[in-house]
Amino acid sequence: MASGAGMIEFWYEFASTYSYPAAMRVERLAKAAGVELRWKPFLLGPIFGAQGWNDSPFNIYAAKGRYMWKDLTRICAAEDIPLEKPFKFPQNGLKAARLALVAGERIGDFTRAVYTANFAEQKDIADEATLTDIVTKLGMDAEATFEAANTPENKAALKAQTDEAIKRDIFGAPWFFVGDEPFWGNDRLEDAIKWAKK
Amino acid sequence: MASGAGMIEFWYEFASTYSYPAAMRVERLAKAAGVELRWKPFLLGPIFGAQGWNDSPFNIYAAKGRYMWKDLTRICAAEDIPLEKPFKFPQNGLKAARLALVAGERIGDFTRAVYTANFAEQKDIADEATLTDIVTKLGMDAEATFEAANTPENKAALKAQTDEAIKRDIFGAPWFFVGDEPFWGNDRLEDAIKWAKK
Numbered sequence: 001m002a003s004g005a006g007m008i009e010f011w012y013e014f015a016s017t018y019s020y021p022a023a024m025r026v027e028r029l030a031k032a033a034g035v036e037l038r039w040k041p042f043l044l045g046p047i048f049g050a051q052g053w054n055d056s057p058f059n060i061y062a063a064k065g066r067y068m069w070k071d072l073t074r075i076c077a078a079e080d081i082p083l084e085k086p087f088k089f090p091q092n093g094l095k096a097a098r099l100a101l102v103a104g105e106r107i108g109d110f111t112r113a114v115y116t117a118n119f120a121e122q123k124d125i126a127d128e129a130t131l132t133d134i135v136t137k138l139g140m141d142a143e144a145t146f147e148a149a150n151t152p153e154n155k156a157a158l159k160a161q162t163d164e165a166i167k168r169d170i171f172g173a174p175w176f177f178v179g180d181e182p183f184w185g186n187d188r189l190e191d192a193i194k195w196a197k198k
Numbered sequence: 199m200a201s202g203a204g205m206i207e208f209w210y211e212f213a214s215t216y217s218y219p220a221a222m223r224v225e226r227l228a229k230a231a232g233v234e235l236r237w238k239p240f241l242l243g244p245i246f247g248a249q250g251w252n253d254s255p256f257n258i259y260a261a262k263g264r265y266m267w268k269d270l271t272r273i274c275a276a277e278d279i280p281l282e283k284p285f286k287f288p289q290n291g292l293k294a295a296r297l298a299l300v301a302g303e304r305i306g307d308f309t310r311a312v313y314t315a316n317f318a319e320q321k322d323i324a325d326e327a328t329l330t331d332i333v334t335k336l337g338m339d340a341e342a343t344f345e346a347a348n349t350p351e352n353k354a355a356l357k358a359q360t361d362e363a364i365k366r367d368i369f370g371a372p373w374f375f376v377g378d379e380p381f382w383g384n385d386r387l388e389d390a391i392k393w394a395k396k
Binding site for chain 2: 051061063064066067070071074169170171172182184187188191
Protein backbone atom coordinates (compact mmCIF):
# COMPACT_ATOMS: atom_id res chain seq x y z
CA MET A 1 0.00 0.00 0.00
CA ALA A 2 1.31 3.42 -0.94
CA SER A 3 1.84 6.10 1.69
CA GLY A 4 -1.40 7.65 2.81
CA ALA A 5 -0.03 11.11 3.37
CA GLY A 6 -2.74 13.69 2.78
CA MET A 7 -5.51 11.09 2.70
CA ILE A 8 -7.73 9.52 5.36
CA GLU A 9 -10.06 6.55 4.96
CA PHE A 10 -13.15 6.59 7.17
CA TRP A 11 -14.55 3.08 7.70
CA TYR A 12 -18.02 3.02 9.21
CA GLU A 13 -21.07 0.86 9.88
CA PHE A 14 -24.48 2.51 10.02
CA ALA A 15 -25.46 0.61 13.17
CA SER A 16 -22.37 1.74 15.07
CA THR A 17 -22.97 4.28 17.81
CA TYR A 18 -19.52 5.83 17.99
CA SER A 19 -19.46 6.04 14.17
CA TYR A 20 -22.25 8.61 14.47
CA PRO A 21 -20.23 11.52 15.92
CA ALA A 22 -17.30 10.51 13.72
CA ALA A 23 -19.48 10.63 10.59
CA MET A 24 -20.86 14.02 11.55
CA ARG A 25 -17.35 15.45 12.12
CA VAL A 26 -14.96 13.76 9.69
CA GLU A 27 -15.55 15.82 6.55
CA ARG A 28 -15.34 19.15 8.38
CA LEU A 29 -12.08 18.17 10.10
CA ALA A 30 -10.54 16.70 6.95
CA LYS A 31 -11.38 19.82 4.94
CA ALA A 32 -10.00 22.14 7.62
CA ALA A 33 -6.75 20.15 7.55
CA GLY A 34 -6.57 19.93 3.76
CA VAL A 35 -6.77 16.15 3.94
CA GLU A 36 -8.55 14.07 1.30
CA LEU A 37 -11.36 11.90 2.67
CA ARG A 38 -12.52 8.50 1.44
CA TRP A 39 -15.82 7.15 2.79
CA LYS A 40 -15.72 3.40 3.39
CA PRO A 41 -19.03 1.87 4.48
CA PHE A 42 -18.77 -1.77 5.56
CA LEU A 43 -20.60 -4.29 7.72
CA LEU A 44 -19.59 -5.15 11.26
CA GLY A 45 -21.87 -8.19 11.45
CA PRO A 46 -19.46 -10.65 9.80
CA ILE A 47 -16.57 -9.27 11.87
CA PHE A 48 -18.43 -9.57 15.16
CA GLY A 49 -19.62 -13.01 14.05
CA ALA A 50 -16.01 -14.12 13.63
CA GLN A 51 -15.39 -12.95 17.23
CA GLY A 52 -18.24 -15.16 18.38
CA TRP A 53 -20.79 -12.37 18.82
CA ASN A 54 -24.22 -12.49 17.24
CA ASP A 55 -25.24 -9.11 18.64
CA SER A 56 -23.58 -5.79 19.45
CA PRO A 57 -21.05 -6.16 22.27
CA PHE A 58 -22.94 -3.25 23.88
CA ASN A 59 -25.94 -5.55 24.19
CA ILE A 60 -23.96 -8.67 25.10
CA TYR A 61 -22.07 -6.86 27.88
CA ALA A 62 -24.79 -4.89 29.67
CA ALA A 63 -22.51 -2.70 31.81
CA LYS A 64 -20.54 -1.76 28.70
CA GLY A 65 -23.77 -0.84 26.95
CA ARG A 66 -24.99 1.34 29.82
CA TYR A 67 -21.65 3.13 29.87
CA MET A 68 -21.57 3.59 26.09
CA TRP A 69 -24.92 5.43 25.99
CA LYS A 70 -23.79 7.74 28.80
CA ASP A 71 -20.44 8.36 27.11
CA LEU A 72 -22.05 8.93 23.71
CA THR A 73 -24.46 11.41 25.28
CA ARG A 74 -21.53 13.40 26.70
CA ILE A 75 -19.67 13.30 23.36
CA CYS A 76 -22.67 14.44 21.33
CA ALA A 77 -23.48 17.20 23.84
CA ALA A 78 -19.91 18.50 23.65
CA GLU A 79 -20.05 18.52 19.84
CA ASP A 80 -23.61 19.89 19.57
CA ILE A 81 -24.76 16.75 17.79
CA PRO A 82 -28.39 15.81 18.48
CA LEU A 83 -28.89 12.37 20.04
CA GLU A 84 -32.04 10.36 20.70
CA LYS A 85 -31.63 6.71 21.62
CA PRO A 86 -32.71 4.66 18.56
CA PHE A 87 -36.00 2.78 18.82
CA LYS A 88 -33.93 -0.36 18.22
CA PHE A 89 -30.24 -1.13 18.65
CA PRO A 90 -28.40 -2.18 16.63
CA GLN A 91 -30.29 -1.38 13.46
CA ASN A 92 -29.61 -3.25 10.23
CA GLY A 93 -27.45 -1.01 8.03
CA LEU A 94 -27.17 -3.34 5.04
CA LYS A 95 -29.45 -1.45 2.65
CA ALA A 96 -28.03 1.91 3.67
CA ALA A 97 -24.47 0.66 3.12
CA ARG A 98 -25.34 -0.57 -0.38
CA LEU A 99 -26.89 2.81 -1.18
CA ALA A 100 -23.86 4.65 0.20
CA LEU A 101 -21.62 2.75 -2.20
CA VAL A 102 -23.54 4.11 -5.20
CA ALA A 103 -24.10 7.62 -3.84
CA GLY A 104 -21.05 9.00 -5.62
CA GLU A 105 -20.30 12.58 -4.65
CA ARG A 106 -23.34 12.61 -2.34
CA ILE A 107 -21.92 9.89 -0.08
CA GLY A 108 -21.07 12.32 2.72
CA ASP A 109 -24.51 13.92 2.74
CA PHE A 110 -26.21 10.54 2.44
CA THR A 111 -24.13 9.07 5.25
CA ARG A 112 -24.86 11.94 7.64
CA ALA A 113 -28.58 11.77 6.80
CA VAL A 114 -28.73 8.04 7.58
CA TYR A 115 -26.89 8.47 10.88
CA THR A 116 -29.19 11.34 11.79
CA ALA A 117 -32.24 9.18 11.00
CA ASN A 118 -30.83 6.41 13.20
CA PHE A 119 -29.44 8.34 16.17
CA ALA A 120 -31.41 11.59 16.26
CA GLU A 121 -34.77 10.91 14.60
CA GLN A 122 -35.62 7.40 15.85
CA LYS A 123 -36.30 6.24 12.32
CA ASP A 124 -35.93 2.72 10.96
CA ILE A 125 -32.94 2.83 8.61
CA ALA A 126 -33.67 -0.69 7.34
CA ASP A 127 -37.03 0.59 6.06
CA GLU A 128 -36.96 1.49 2.36
CA ALA A 129 -39.38 4.36 3.02
CA THR A 130 -36.82 6.02 5.32
CA LEU A 131 -34.06 5.55 2.78
CA THR A 132 -36.20 6.69 -0.16
CA ASP A 133 -37.05 9.84 1.77
CA ILE A 134 -33.36 10.53 2.45
CA VAL A 135 -32.30 9.95 -1.16
CA THR A 136 -35.16 12.07 -2.51
CA LYS A 137 -34.45 14.96 -0.14
CA LEU A 138 -30.85 14.93 -1.37
CA GLY A 139 -32.20 15.48 -4.89
CA MET A 140 -31.10 12.06 -6.07
CA ASP A 141 -33.18 9.82 -8.36
CA ALA A 142 -34.54 7.30 -5.87
CA GLU A 143 -35.51 4.64 -8.40
CA ALA A 144 -32.18 4.70 -10.21
CA THR A 145 -30.23 4.80 -6.94
CA PHE A 146 -32.04 1.79 -5.47
CA GLU A 147 -31.61 -0.08 -8.76
CA ALA A 148 -27.88 0.60 -8.74
CA ALA A 149 -27.65 -0.39 -5.06
CA ASN A 150 -29.32 -3.72 -5.68
CA THR A 151 -27.27 -4.99 -8.61
CA PRO A 152 -25.29 -8.17 -7.95
CA GLU A 153 -22.13 -6.16 -8.69
CA ASN A 154 -22.87 -3.62 -5.97
CA LYS A 155 -23.83 -6.29 -3.46
CA ALA A 156 -20.49 -7.95 -4.23
CA ALA A 157 -18.71 -4.62 -3.86
CA LEU A 158 -20.01 -4.18 -0.31
CA LYS A 159 -19.01 -7.73 0.52
CA ALA A 160 -15.54 -7.06 -0.92
CA GLN A 161 -15.25 -3.90 1.18
CA THR A 162 -16.12 -5.86 4.32
CA ASP A 163 -13.63 -8.57 3.32
CA GLU A 164 -10.99 -5.87 2.92
CA ALA A 165 -11.83 -4.60 6.42
CA ILE A 166 -11.29 -8.09 7.86
CA LYS A 167 -8.06 -8.53 5.91
CA ARG A 168 -6.77 -5.20 7.23
CA ASP A 169 -7.51 -6.19 10.85
CA ILE A 170 -10.46 -3.85 11.37
CA PHE A 171 -12.41 -5.15 14.37
CA GLY A 172 -14.72 -2.25 15.17
CA ALA A 173 -16.10 1.06 13.96
CA PRO A 174 -15.49 3.85 13.37
CA TRP A 175 -12.06 3.10 11.99
CA PHE A 176 -9.59 5.35 10.21
CA PHE A 177 -6.65 4.39 8.03
CA VAL A 178 -3.92 6.77 6.98
CA GLY A 179 -2.03 4.53 4.61
CA ASP A 180 -1.69 1.42 6.75
CA GLU A 181 -1.68 3.29 10.07
CA PRO A 182 -4.84 2.25 11.95
CA PHE A 183 -6.94 4.41 14.27
CA TRP A 184 -9.94 2.95 16.08
CA GLY A 185 -12.77 5.03 17.45
CA ASN A 186 -14.25 8.49 17.29
CA ASP A 187 -11.64 9.46 19.92
CA ARG A 188 -8.85 8.90 17.40
CA LEU A 189 -10.25 11.08 14.57
CA GLU A 190 -8.10 14.09 15.47
CA ASP A 191 -4.97 11.91 15.76
CA ALA A 192 -5.67 10.33 12.38
CA ILE A 193 -6.10 13.71 10.72
CA LYS A 194 -2.84 14.88 12.27
CA TRP A 195 -1.12 11.73 10.99
CA ALA A 196 -2.48 12.38 7.47
CA LYS A 197 -1.03 15.90 7.52
CA LYS A 198 2.51 14.65 8.17
CA MET B 199 -23.00 8.78 47.00
CA ALA B 200 -22.19 12.39 47.69
CA SER B 201 -21.19 14.72 44.90
CA GLY B 202 -17.64 14.13 43.81
CA ALA B 203 -16.87 17.72 43.00
CA GLY B 204 -13.17 18.36 43.47
CA MET B 205 -12.32 14.66 43.79
CA ILE B 206 -11.43 11.95 41.30
CA GLU B 207 -11.16 8.21 41.94
CA PHE B 208 -8.62 6.36 39.80
CA TRP B 209 -9.44 2.64 39.50
CA TYR B 210 -6.63 0.55 38.10
CA GLU B 211 -5.34 -2.98 37.63
CA PHE B 212 -1.58 -3.55 37.46
CA ALA B 213 -1.90 -5.86 34.43
CA SER B 214 -3.87 -3.33 32.40
CA THR B 215 -1.98 -1.76 29.52
CA TYR B 216 -3.98 1.45 29.18
CA SER B 217 -3.84 1.92 32.97
CA TYR B 218 -0.09 2.43 32.57
CA PRO B 219 -0.16 5.89 30.89
CA ALA B 220 -3.11 6.84 33.09
CA ALA B 221 -1.19 5.92 36.24
CA MET B 222 1.85 7.90 35.10
CA ARG B 223 -0.27 11.00 34.37
CA VAL B 224 -3.14 11.09 36.84
CA GLU B 225 -1.44 12.67 39.86
CA ARG B 226 0.21 15.42 37.81
CA LEU B 227 -3.06 16.33 36.09
CA ALA B 228 -5.10 16.19 39.30
CA LYS B 229 -2.60 18.41 41.11
CA ALA B 230 -2.51 20.92 38.26
CA ALA B 231 -6.31 21.12 38.40
CA GLY B 232 -6.52 21.29 42.18
CA VAL B 233 -8.47 18.05 42.26
CA GLU B 234 -8.11 15.51 45.06
CA LEU B 235 -7.03 12.05 43.91
CA ARG B 236 -7.97 8.68 45.37
CA TRP B 237 -6.01 5.62 44.19
CA LYS B 238 -8.21 2.53 43.83
CA PRO B 239 -6.35 -0.65 42.91
CA PHE B 240 -8.62 -3.58 42.05
CA LEU B 241 -8.56 -6.84 40.10
CA LEU B 242 -9.96 -7.20 36.60
CA GLY B 243 -9.77 -11.01 36.65
CA PRO B 244 -13.11 -11.60 38.41
CA ILE B 245 -14.76 -8.96 36.19
CA PHE B 246 -13.45 -10.46 32.96
CA GLY B 247 -14.38 -13.91 34.30
CA ALA B 248 -17.99 -12.76 34.72
CA GLN B 249 -17.92 -11.69 31.05
CA GLY B 250 -16.81 -15.19 30.09
CA TRP B 251 -13.14 -14.32 29.54
CA ASN B 252 -10.33 -16.29 31.19
CA ASP B 253 -7.63 -14.14 29.60
CA SER B 254 -7.16 -10.53 28.55
CA PRO B 255 -9.51 -9.58 25.70
CA PHE B 256 -6.35 -8.34 23.96
CA ASN B 257 -5.16 -11.95 23.85
CA ILE B 258 -8.57 -13.47 23.10
CA TYR B 259 -9.18 -11.08 20.16
CA ALA B 260 -5.86 -11.10 18.30
CA ALA B 261 -6.58 -8.16 15.98
CA LYS B 262 -7.61 -6.07 18.99
CA GLY B 263 -4.38 -7.02 20.74
CA ARG B 264 -2.20 -6.08 17.77
CA TYR B 265 -3.97 -2.73 17.52
CA MET B 266 -3.70 -2.06 21.27
CA TRP B 267 0.10 -2.42 21.33
CA LYS B 268 0.42 -0.07 18.35
CA ASP B 269 -1.99 2.43 19.93
CA LEU B 270 -0.27 2.22 23.32
CA THR B 271 3.09 2.81 21.63
CA ARG B 272 1.74 6.00 20.03
CA ILE B 273 0.22 7.19 23.33
CA CYS B 274 3.38 6.58 25.35
CA ALA B 275 5.56 8.24 22.69
CA ALA B 276 3.34 11.32 22.72
CA GLU B 277 3.55 11.50 26.53
CA ASP B 278 7.27 10.66 26.76
CA ILE B 279 6.48 7.55 28.78
CA PRO B 280 8.95 4.67 28.23
CA LEU B 281 7.40 1.46 26.92
CA GLU B 282 8.85 -2.02 26.44
CA LYS B 283 6.46 -4.85 25.76
CA PRO B 284 6.26 -6.93 28.97
CA PHE B 285 7.92 -10.36 28.92
CA LYS B 286 4.46 -11.75 29.65
CA PHE B 287 0.98 -10.32 29.21
CA PRO B 288 -1.10 -10.05 31.23
CA GLN B 289 0.97 -10.25 34.39
CA ASN B 290 -0.57 -11.19 37.72
CA GLY B 291 -1.07 -8.00 39.72
CA LEU B 292 -2.55 -9.57 42.85
CA LYS B 293 0.46 -9.13 45.17
CA ALA B 294 1.14 -5.61 43.88
CA ALA B 295 -2.50 -4.62 44.45
CA ARG B 296 -2.40 -5.90 48.04
CA LEU B 297 0.79 -3.93 48.65
CA ALA B 298 -0.71 -0.80 47.08
CA LEU B 299 -3.59 -0.95 49.56
CA VAL B 300 -1.19 -0.71 52.50
CA ALA B 301 1.23 1.79 50.94
CA GLY B 302 -0.53 4.75 52.56
CA GLU B 303 0.87 8.05 51.33
CA ARG B 304 3.35 6.23 49.09
CA ILE B 305 0.61 4.64 46.99
CA GLY B 306 1.23 6.94 44.02
CA ASP B 307 4.97 6.33 43.98
CA PHE B 308 4.49 2.61 44.54
CA THR B 309 1.89 2.37 41.77
CA ARG B 310 4.06 4.18 39.23
CA ALA B 311 7.05 2.00 40.14
CA VAL B 312 5.09 -1.21 39.63
CA TYR B 313 3.73 -0.04 36.25
CA THR B 314 7.23 0.98 35.21
CA ALA B 315 8.55 -2.46 36.21
CA ASN B 316 5.80 -4.10 34.16
CA PHE B 317 5.66 -1.92 31.05
CA ALA B 318 9.12 -0.34 30.79
CA GLU B 319 11.54 -2.68 32.56
CA GLN B 320 10.26 -6.13 31.55
CA LYS B 321 10.24 -7.24 35.17
CA ASP B 322 8.01 -9.86 36.74
CA ILE B 323 5.63 -7.94 39.02
CA ALA B 324 4.29 -11.16 40.53
CA ASP B 325 7.81 -11.92 41.78
CA GLU B 326 8.31 -10.88 45.40
CA ALA B 327 11.92 -9.92 44.61
CA THR B 328 10.69 -7.27 42.17
CA LEU B 329 8.18 -5.94 44.68
CA THR B 330 10.65 -6.01 47.57
CA ASP B 331 13.09 -4.02 45.46
CA ILE B 332 10.41 -1.42 44.67
CA VAL B 333 9.28 -1.06 48.28
CA THR B 334 12.85 -0.85 49.55
CA LYS B 335 13.84 1.79 47.00
CA LEU B 336 10.88 3.87 48.16
CA GLY B 337 12.36 3.79 51.65
CA MET B 338 9.55 1.66 53.03
CA ASP B 339 10.07 -1.21 55.48
CA ALA B 340 9.73 -4.21 53.20
CA GLU B 341 9.08 -6.77 55.90
CA ALA B 342 6.40 -4.74 57.64
CA THR B 343 4.76 -3.78 54.33
CA PHE B 344 4.55 -7.37 53.10
CA GLU B 345 3.24 -8.46 56.48
CA ALA B 346 0.49 -5.81 56.34
CA ALA B 347 -0.31 -6.73 52.75
CA ASN B 348 -0.78 -10.39 53.60
CA THR B 349 -3.12 -10.08 56.57
CA PRO B 350 -6.56 -11.64 56.08
CA GLU B 351 -8.04 -8.16 56.62
CA ASN B 352 -6.05 -6.66 53.76
CA LYS B 353 -6.80 -9.58 51.44
CA ALA B 354 -10.48 -9.03 52.25
CA ALA B 355 -10.11 -5.30 51.64
CA LEU B 356 -8.85 -5.91 48.09
CA LYS B 357 -11.68 -8.33 47.47
CA ALA B 358 -14.14 -5.73 48.79
CA GLN B 359 -12.66 -3.10 46.50
CA THR B 360 -13.09 -5.41 43.49
CA ASP B 361 -16.65 -6.18 44.61
CA GLU B 362 -17.32 -2.44 44.78
CA ALA B 363 -15.98 -2.09 41.23
CA ILE B 364 -18.40 -4.77 40.00
CA LYS B 365 -21.28 -3.19 41.90
CA ARG B 366 -20.51 0.19 40.36
CA ASP B 367 -20.53 -1.26 36.82
CA ILE B 368 -16.78 -1.02 36.22
CA PHE B 369 -15.96 -3.39 33.36
CA GLY B 370 -12.43 -2.34 32.41
CA ALA B 371 -9.42 -0.29 33.43
CA PRO B 372 -8.34 2.38 33.83
CA TRP B 373 -11.57 3.79 35.19
CA PHE B 374 -12.33 7.14 36.77
CA PHE B 375 -15.24 8.14 38.95
CA VAL B 376 -16.17 11.69 39.78
CA GLY B 377 -18.94 11.06 42.25
CA ASP B 378 -20.99 8.55 40.30
CA GLU B 379 -20.02 9.89 36.87
CA PRO B 380 -18.02 7.12 35.15
CA PHE B 381 -15.12 7.58 32.73
CA TRP B 382 -13.49 4.57 31.08
CA GLY B 383 -10.02 4.61 29.64
CA ASN B 384 -6.84 6.67 29.59
CA ASP B 385 -8.52 8.74 26.85
CA ARG B 386 -11.07 10.03 29.36
CA LEU B 387 -8.65 11.21 32.05
CA GLU B 388 -8.75 14.84 30.92
CA ASP B 389 -12.57 14.78 30.71
CA ALA B 390 -12.83 13.30 34.20
CA ILE B 391 -10.51 15.96 35.64
CA LYS B 392 -12.59 18.65 33.94
CA TRP B 393 -15.76 17.11 35.41
CA ALA B 394 -14.21 17.11 38.89
CA LYS B 395 -13.43 20.82 38.60
CA LYS B 396 -17.08 21.72 37.93
